[in-house]
Amino acid sequence: MRSYSCVCGNIAFFENTHCLACDEDLGWCPGCSRLSTLLPEQDGMFRCGNKHCNVLLAKCHNYAHEAVCNRCYIVSADESPARFCDYCRFNDTIPDLTVPGNREMWGRLEAAKRRLLYTLDLLRLPYGRLEDGIEPALTFDFKADTTQKPKWWWSMGKEERVYTGHAHGKITINVREADTVEREKARVLFQEAHRTVIGHFRHEIAHYYWQMLVQDVSEQECKAVFGDHENPSYADAQQKYYKDGPTAQWQKNYVSAYATMHPWEDFAETFATYLDMVSVLDTARHMGVDENCDPLTAALPMMVRRYAELGVVFNEMNRSMGLTDLVPEIFGPPIVTKLQYVNDLVRTAARPE
Ligand SMILES: [Zn+2]
Ligand SMILES: [Zn+2]
Ligand SMILES: [Zn+2]
Ligand SMILES: [Zn+2]
Missing domain, CATH: 3.30.413 (Sulfite Reductase Hemoprotein; domain 1)
Known part of the structure; x- marks a missing residue:
């Protein structure tokens, strides 16, 4: 995640709805894909504060009326107002x-x-x-x-x-x-x-x-990495897991105990861990902590290495504050193989820029 700035120069974060320095509303602008200052216009509408963008915006219904969103949509002539964001x-x-x-x-x-x-x-x-x-x-x-x-x-x-x-x-x-x-x-x-x-x-x-x-696309490749998701059945695997608990020494082969239950859960836990890693590396990149590792293009072994190195630093930071570790996992070779599979799957599925 990156941080943004208000027209007044104050820093603005992804979750913000309001600038504490200048009092203007903030919101996500889909026109320039950034958190922008919302400059008031007529009829409850706003102008994107990014001068290179400047589109006419309206707050999402869940922003304007429910206070649980901070996104806007671009107002065009053929669209009815008061709708939901993307x-x-x-x-x-x-x-x-x-x-x-x-x-x-x-x-x-x-x-x-x-x-x-x-x-x-x-x-x-x-x-x-x-x-x-x-x-x-x-x-x-x-x-x-x-x-x-x-x-x-x-x-x-x-x-x-x-x-x-x-x-x-x-x-x-x-x-x-x-x-x-x-x-x-x-x-x-x-x-x-x-x-x-x-x-x-x-x-x-x-x-x-x-x-x-x-599913129906590359199940054999997935089975080769995560095991056979058809045998045992999900129901049988679930029953066994809640009766016997995770396999011993699961940490060598799995990112979590829950991942040991069934290949589908192993895939989900590994995929979730991949998203954790992408998110942390993206934040590190935009916060000036590690500008060289772009999680969209870096090779997976490099991402794993940098994530582990950042983990050492940020785990100690968290421990300094009495918080749980930021990066609790240690990725042994079997886990890296699974992460590589997820990485390849994600990059192949990515829409062209
Ligand atoms: Zn401001
Ligand atoms: Zn904009
Ligand atoms: Zn919304
Ligand atoms: Zn699940």
Whole structure:
């Protein structure tokens, strides 16, 4: 991630909605692909503050009315106003905003979703809705468990547990994952090095890309790297994992304990780790920490080496502050082979510039 600047010269970050120095609104401009100052125009519209861009913008509905987005769309004559931005248009379901706390948690999910899609755009990976002609069509459901006592006898017995996961392009995230206390409890329970909202998005989008790029396309190549995803079945593997736990010494061959469950989860965990690495290297590049390693073009072994070197530094930084390690994994040769597969898959799928 890079940082941006307001027309007043103040630094602006990807998540910002407002400049603390000059009081102007900030928002993502799709015209120049940057976080820009929003200079007020008539009828609630704005002009992009980037003088080389200057397009007419309107705030996304989820920015203007729900305060969970900070993106804009370009206003053109043939478009009706008050619509969603390029990222919010993927939402199919949002949580019940009459439930206290849901709006705040939804906002955290949206922030993580924007980071995810930013990285996918950076890698020029394809994704889209049905009308974009991309299959599977990507959609998001952000939902909470419903456990309230029923008000009326005829509505009794309907309790829905929401499972975070992916099915045919739909990514469902339980809003509880945005509850810091609940998530940390789960992290400790499952002995995970990290459990983050962005991590969930990166894991689930990996299943999306397995379906788009591997299924019926290159399953044999994938099997050669991750093992046979058809045998044992997913259900059998899942049952065994929750009964027996991860295989011993999993750290040599897998990026996480969960990856040992089934080749699909190994693929997803490895793909998510690849996105972690790309994101960290991209940030390091734009923050002047390491300008030489471009995660879009560097060879995978170089990326792995620089990620490990940055890990040594930033793990110690984090430990200085009592935080968990930034880079908890050590990538042995079997893991590098899997990352190389993901790297090749991603770069082959990238849209031309
Ligand atoms: Zn400013
Ligand atoms: Zn612009
Ligand atoms: Zn939006
Ligand atoms: Zn999964």
